[in-house]
Amino acid sequence: MSSRPKRVLVTGAAKRIGRAIAIDLAHHGFEVAIHYGNSRAEAEETARECGGALVFQADLASVPEIRRLFADVRTRFGPLDCLVNNAARFTRFDPLEITEQDWDFIHDVNLKGTFFCCQEAARQMRQLGAGRIVNISSLGGIRPWADHAHYCASKAGLIMLTRALAKAWAPEIAVNSVAPGVIAFGDTDAEAQSMIRATPMQKAGTGADIAEAVRFFLSAPEFITGQILAVDGGLSQR
Numbered sequence: 001m002s003s004r005p006k007r008v009l010v011t012g013a014a015k016r017i018g019r020a021i022a023i024d025l026a027h028h029g030f031e032v033a034i035h036y037g038n039s040r041a042e043a044e045e046t047a048r049e050c051g052g053a054l055v056f057q058a059d060l061a062s063v064p065e066i067r068r069l070f071a072d073v074r075t076r077f078g079p080l081d082c083l084v085n086n087a088a089r090f091t092r093f094d095p096l097e098i099t100e101q102d103w104d105f106i107h108d109v110n111l112k113g114t115f116f117c118c119q120e121a122a123r124q125m126r127q128l129g130a131g132r133i134v135n136i137s138s139l140g141g142i143r144p145w146a147d148h149a150h151y152c153a154s155k156a157g158l159i160m161l162t163r164a165l166a167k168a169w170a171p172e173i174a175v176n177s178v179a180p181g182v183i184a185f186g187d188t189d190a191e192a193q194s195m196i197r198a199t200p201m202q203k204a205g206t207g208a209d210i211a212e213a214v215r216f217f218l219s220a221p222e223f224i225t226g227q228i229l230a231v232d233g234g235l236s237q238r
C-alpha cells in the first residue's frame with residue numbers, strides 16, 4: 001500500500017465498540033469514515049472525535065442499501081483500503097420459541113449484511129490492488145450459548161466467512177476477525193456478570209481492547225490472513 005493514510009469504513013460506529021474502533025484508528029493515522037443505522041447524533045459526535053470524519057447512513061439488513069452505501073463512500077470518501085464490519089444485532093430467545101422472523105432479524109445483518117459489505121469493499125480494494133477487512137465476530141461464534149443459538153450460528157458463520165474470503169481474495173486482500181468476549185459499557189445484565197466471573201482475567205474487556213486488536217490486523221503483515229483473534233480475557237479457554 002502507498003504511504004498516504006489508509007481509508008477505513010467502520011460500520012455501526014456511533015456507539016460502544018464501533019465508536020472505540022473508529023476513534024482509535026483516527027488517532028493512529030487512519031482516515032476514518034463513520035457508518036450508522038439509526039444513531040445519527042451519536043455518529044456525528046464520533047465523527048467529531050475522529051477529527052471531522054465523514055458520516056454515512058444505511059440499513060445493513062438491506063442489500064440495495066449496502067450497495068448504495070458503498071457507492072456513496074466511494075464517491076464522497078474514496079475507494080476503501082480497509083473495512084471494519086462491526087455492526088450487528090443481538091437478541092435472546094429459547095431455541096424452541098424462536099420464529100423465522102426472529103432468525104432473519106439476526107442473520108440479515110450479522111451474516112448476510114456483513115457478507116455483502118465485504119463484497120462491495122473487496123470490489124473497491126481489488127481495483128486498488130490491496131485491502132484489509134476485519135470482521136467483528138464473537139466468543140458466541142466459538143462457544144455455544146444456549147439462549148443465543150441463532151446469534152451464535154450467525155457469528156460462527158461469520159468466522160467461516162472470514163476464513164473462506166481470506167482464501168478467495170488472497171493475495172490482494174487480507175481478511176481477519178476479532179472475536180470479543182464480554183465487553184462492558186456499564187450496562188451488564190446478570191448473564192454478562194456471570195460470564196465476567198468466569199473470565200480467567202476476572203474482568204470485562206473494553207472498547208479499547210477490541211480497537212487495539214482491530215488496529216493490529218489493519219497494520220499487520222498481509223501474510224496474516226484468515227485468522228480469528230479472541231479478545232476475551234481467556235474465556236474461550238474454559
Ligand SMILES: NC(=O)c1ccc[n+]([C@@H]2O[C@H](COP(=O)([O-])OP(=O)(O)OC[C@H]3O[C@@H](n4cnc5c(N)ncnc54)[C@H](OP(=O)(O)O)[C@@H]3O)[C@@H](O)[C@H]2O)c1
Binds near residue numbers: 035037038059060181
Ligand atoms: N458488547 C459485547 O460484549 C460483545 C461481545 C461479543 C461480540 N460483540 C460484537 O461486537 C460488535 C459491536 O458490539 P456492540 O455491543 O458495541 O454492538 P451494538 O451496540 O449492539 O451494535 C453496534 C451497532 O450496530 C448497528 N446496527 C445494528 N443493526 C444495524 C442495521 N440493520 N443497519 C445499520 N446498523 C446496524 C447499530 O447502529 P445504530 O445505533 O446507528 O442503529 C449499533 O449501534 C458486534 O458485532 C457484536 O456482535 C460484542
